Amino acid sequence: MSDDNAATAQASPPPESEQPTPPEQHNYWHTVLRSITQGNALVAVGAIILAVLVGSLMILFTDEEVRTTFGYIGARPSDFFAASWNAIEGAYSALFRGSVYNTNADDFLSGIRPLTETLKYAAPLILAGLGVGLAFRAGMFNIGGQGQMLLAGGAAGWIALSESLSSLTIWIHLPLAIIVGALAGALWAGLAGLLKARTGAHEVIVTIMLNYVGYYLLFFALSRQGLLQQPGSSNPKSAPAQDTAILPDLLGDRFNLHAGFLLAVAAVAFCWWLLNRSALGYRFRAVGENPHAARTAGIDVGRTYVAAMLIAGALVGLAGVNQVLGTVTSGVALDLDSGIGFDAITVALLGRSRPIGIFFAGLLFGAFKSGGFLMQASEGIPVDIVLVVQSLIVLFLAAPPLVRAVFRLPTKEAA
Template identity: 60%
Template sequence: MSTTTSPTTPASAPETPAAPRSNQIMKEILGGSAAISVLAVVLALIAGGILIILTDERVAETSGYFFSRPTDTLGAAWQAVSGAYSALFRGSVFNYATDRGFAIAIRPLLETLSFATPLIAAGLGVALAFRVGLFNIGGRGQMLIAAAAAGYIGAYVPLPPVIHLVVALVVGIIGGALWGGIVGLLKARTGAHEVIVTIMLNYIAFYLVSYLLRTPGALQAPGQNNPKSGPMLDSAHYPSLLGPQYTLDIGFILVIVATIYVWYLLNRSAMGFQFRAVGENPHAAQVAGINVKSVYVKVMLIAGALVGLAGVQQVLGNFTGGFAAGLDAGIGFDAITVALLGRSKPWGVFFAGILFGALKAGSFTMQSAEGIPVDIVLVVQSFIVLFIAAPPLVRAIFRLPTPDGSFQWRKPVIARKAEVSK
């Protein structure tokens, strides 16, 4: 009776133990878009601090004898940067240096929210278009048309108090929506590039509103020659939220509602699914039965309405009585930065708008208290855009992984082995 012996099987390699779940979670957090946005702001503040040091007179004076007493230069550099950013904090969050009570100390935070209100509204409009693959840089034109429409109702059409405010608000939003809808319609019907169309519409809106502000009987205030509208009637003003001593008004509540609406639209509605599908791949969406041309028109109507809300804020809010053609104050273009920093996500745009509102509110305190030019804040904003547009650079500086857990900044394994073998 023969016995058969089974061939020996090679010993299996020991299994590599799986990494703890907590490590994977940390990699996803550190490699995600939120971490990149936060670190981009940190890098921008560092770059701004370097510029503050380079432009500070005391630092320049002490650097002349740096090698004999280097601590003087380092101390002056620290005082320049810490003084500037502490002034930024006092002017945008909480004025801890005042002795006039909590009501005055908290005023900078409310100023920040006031500055952030139109930035959030316009940023939502730009971000929504981004999600569909459209680059809406026509915020200035949409704001001007919305402001002109709402300003005309608010200044020259007397109505009962609550009705007056609602009508002016709705007319302004419709004006912004129609101006944005022109872009979507031309994109859908003729294939015109939205960047070119929005740039041209910005110029058209600016010169149109400028003409109306110089025309008696249109927008120009009666009895004056300046290109400025008449003051808004009291019944058309946004009511203040916390009293007349603060500039924060009901417009901030409206942008919170707008943020919730955009979040619901993108994440919980069938229309939002179509928007996201077209943004990912318009050709595949067309094959799947989605009317891409209709989506372009719809999204630009909604985006124009959101940007128009920012224009309405500028004329019905607590900023000014009448308005001129420069009422947009660069908000239409700052909204692009806000949308980029917020990664085109509604709540990301909301907090990015608050950050930029803080930079704007605090820049005045920086200038008055420390003599720091306001242009430094603009440079910081520009650096934020630079780092947001280059996530691999941010990951390389902070040695962060990508969301899939890999490290783009590391050399390939073969290249590292080749260097070791040399």
């Protein structure tokens, strides 16, 4: 071969399949994989798996057939393992049928009814979880979800029950009730933010105390004729809302899913934009990371606290509005929060205070609530086990090193 041909062959690049991966591309995918394995999302998934496993053990302890076969496990161990499998498989199959799709249904519409129930239960959890998570991002603990929901539900119910407003169309009456309810929740939470900004009062103590104040304020309103109490009744409950102030059904009368779920989806989009695309959201995150550094950078920390609690209270208040205006048979009652104010803390923790994470965490807890009833009815398993699983999720979320050790996930320090 001539020198010219040899030089040409030496200079020509190898085929594309034989070319080495550029260092930049290799580092990119290595960084992506490391961010997945070290991120909080994988820890949350691990916490859910561990909680489900522990819940499975509790299902075995509560199953009568499993306890019976355990008595002669030495003689016939196959009976014990078969009974254990049947108990766990039956429980989680019932949970699936009650929350996602009923495989025993006669038609498709009947089959998807559990999914619509999950979405219905998830809507207030998502809204309240966004309120708690937003406060977390600003460095505060909004433990006053119960009081904010009660006050917001009472305010929205007062507008929805008003006969003087019944002549309004649904396009005016319903938005008015929603806005008034959100404002009530915002002002109730904003009071805690104002006290923290002006006096340094800890928001955990203030919001917990405001829960009691809000409860008894609503009790007073429901115990007085002319305020919220249903005419001719002595029970602390209001009459149903006017038809023009009811959240409309999304899939017709056959399903209970209403526009409250769309309200939750819109709130998720708003919170994502607020935290990731707005200057106010940047101030929330800066104060939440380090209030002293934020103050040095020129951010008014006190005003940021107040603004964060106002928006957080409005979001939690929308959860109370959802409870009051969700169905034609609903109204204002002292138990309208249904424990959502405190469940929202778990949802926010599982979602890592990110709007998208809170959305999926709300769906998960909505599925637990929807499917837990069928699990108890068909398999005889106490519905309290679902509550235990939810509590275990929080427990494992509070111990990330334990989750990483169980699943052998790398840590940032090791990397």
